[in-house]
């Protein structure tokens with residue numbers, strides 16, 4: 001089965017050096033160690049080493065590891081603001097950001113997705129509020145939006161710092177390892193890494209692992225170490241995940257060909273889709289949406305046909321994530337896909353979309369599940 005639905009951008013999941021590092025760390029430590037939270041008995045030199053290496057890589061003073069991105073960023077948002085502060089965040093922010101904002105006791109504003117003029121209006125309103133409360137403003141966006149494949153407008157947002165006082169938190173789950181000259185992410189790509197106050201990413205995408213981190217000024221990270229509830233009151237990352245992340249980061253740093261291979265596939269896939277007339281929206285990053293017209297039943301039948309009769313698996317996204325008459329196929333290219341895989345997929349997509357237009361998928365009986 002040709003699979004386009006794996007969070008493994010750089011192909012590290014089965015890289016022999018990664019498999020060896022994961023296995024050796026598991027043999028040496030098992031999954032139990034450390035047996036406590038970082039603040040209790042859970043801190044190790046290796047956790048600190050990984051933090052140091054991540055700080056160097058993303059060009060920030062300090063880093064805090066987190067067990068999962070989802071709880072991590074929720075809790076970081078919770079720790080950063082109090083009821084005097086105002087959060088301003090992008091309308092298409094990931095669920096973990098929305099859940100973090102839900103815990104906020106003060107005011108919050110949504111700005112229209114990647115609409116910097118709209119953000120500016122929100123910042124005017126937010127600035128008035130904090131002038132009265134004595135609080136501050138936290139702007140939250142993403143480096144790469146994992147559904148639409150657009151990049152957050154970090155350059156323009158950072159430029160607003162000349163007019164407004166705020167801190168910027170960027171979730172770069174899909175940009176870390178894939179974007180930028182060295183793979184340091186969307187901030188590096190847009191040459192505004194310094195303007196990002198808190199840079200967050202997960203190990204779940206490019207690193208194909210578990211864990212996450214947030215990087216920024218040492219005093220803020222230090223504050224987070226003692227105030228991020230989901231990490232203070234939870235067991236530290238197990239050693240195999242820490243040692244495995246150190247190995248993965250080394251490969252990201254030292255083997256740029258992994259990123260080059262990824263981009264060869266991304267470019268072939270995205271230009272091939274565009275040339276064949278597919279709508280892939282404003283794809284600017286590896287994750288690739290393909291927008292088709294149709295309802296849930298057609299989406300269901302199309303995806304089964306692709307899987308059973310063309311040996312291609314990809315995720316399908318339907319209402320309410322996209323409008324009712326839209327089917328979104330979501331492809332995640334990786335460094336270990338081949339140009340042959342791309343060609344096979346483009347040919348299959350031509351066939352299934354012809355069937356979609358002919359109404360073949362409107363009726364389940366038309367799809368043979370061999």
Ligand SMILES: Cc1ncc(COP(=O)(O)O)c(C=O)c1O
Nearest residue numbers: 068069070094096146173202204
């Ligand atoms: C933008 C974004 N942020 C955060 C997360 C959550 O990270 P984790 O899987 O480490 O919990 C994801 C998905 O995994 C994501 O796409």
